[in-house]
Amino acid sequence: MWAHGSLAGGDYQPTRSDLDLVAVLSRACTAQEEHHIADVHEILGRSNPLAVKLHCGYLPAAEAADPARAHLAWAHEELLRRPITPVTRRELHEFGLVLYGEPPAVILPPVTERQLTDFVLHDLKTFWRPSLDHPEWWLKDIWVDLGLLTLARATVTLRTGKLISKRDALGVLQELDAPAEVVEDIRRRRYGDPRPAGQPWLAYRAESTLAFLGPAIDRLVAGHKPTGTSAES
Incomplete structure (x- = not known):
């Protein structure tokens, strides 16, 4: 689990900044697991005001090499699919916070100029x-x-x-x-x-x-x- 964006870069403003996370998965989620993830985020949003601004990408490790590939994500209070962009990947390499597990460099290829x-x-x-x-x-x-x-x-x-x-x-x-x-x-x-x-x-x-x-x-x-x-x- 990694943090990027304002939290990792030292510019996080509680209740104003998004909380940007990436969770690395051993495999892609099933449809049932996706519904469960959405339920968890909705429960968090109702119980903790900070969770309303929680954005989390769910990245299967086997799909990490392609920056254009869309992955499951929770953002703006809904479940969607979007890539882990080159900007996000560069943030993770340069100043990402490792909250659990391996650092980004072990899983994500470097981002070229x-x-x-x-x-x-x-x-x-x-x-x-x-x-x-x-x-x-x-x-x-x-x-x-x-x-x-x-x-x-x-x-x-x-x-x-x-x-x-x-x-x-x-x-x-x-x-x-x-x-x-x-x-x-x-x-x-x-x-x-x-x-x-x-x-x-x-x-x-x-x-x-x-x-x-x-x-x-x-x-x-x-x-x-x-x-x-x-x-x-």
Whole structure:
């Protein structure tokens, strides 16, 4: 069992941060076992407020080599299937917490620079850029927070190959000339004392975020030089 994300990186904020875990399995779950896992998560969510933000990927060890392969996961209070992405894998290798069993390096292959770069660019182009066509989504805190923080973290990863925390990403957003009021709103809700937000502010925040993010994503993607073929490819 491993932890990654904010908890492993030292930026965990109780009740505000997700609790990101990966459980390594000896084999894939049966349908009955999947139902049991969902029941356990639902019971935890009702009994412990922190469990509402619990995200856990269930990774059969025999399937660990393929970063594109989808696995059973619990996230956003539902059972789904999604990959253990190259970003998550790099986090696990660099600063993952071993809660039980073998360390990630024993089970997960290393993540190459090309794998990391290709994933970050693909995520920006195929998920985040199209999401801007749904302005109603951006009235919610989670879209504003993750959209802007992902841009900042992607910028650093594409430039340097490094992963940064959400706290550090706020500073990068300032350097990128993101809307200062929106950046401060994220900082206050994550690290300070959140204030009640009315509909006029939510609408203004969404409009400002969308106006900034579209051109910023386009510039980042267009300005990044494709990774050359090398021995690590």
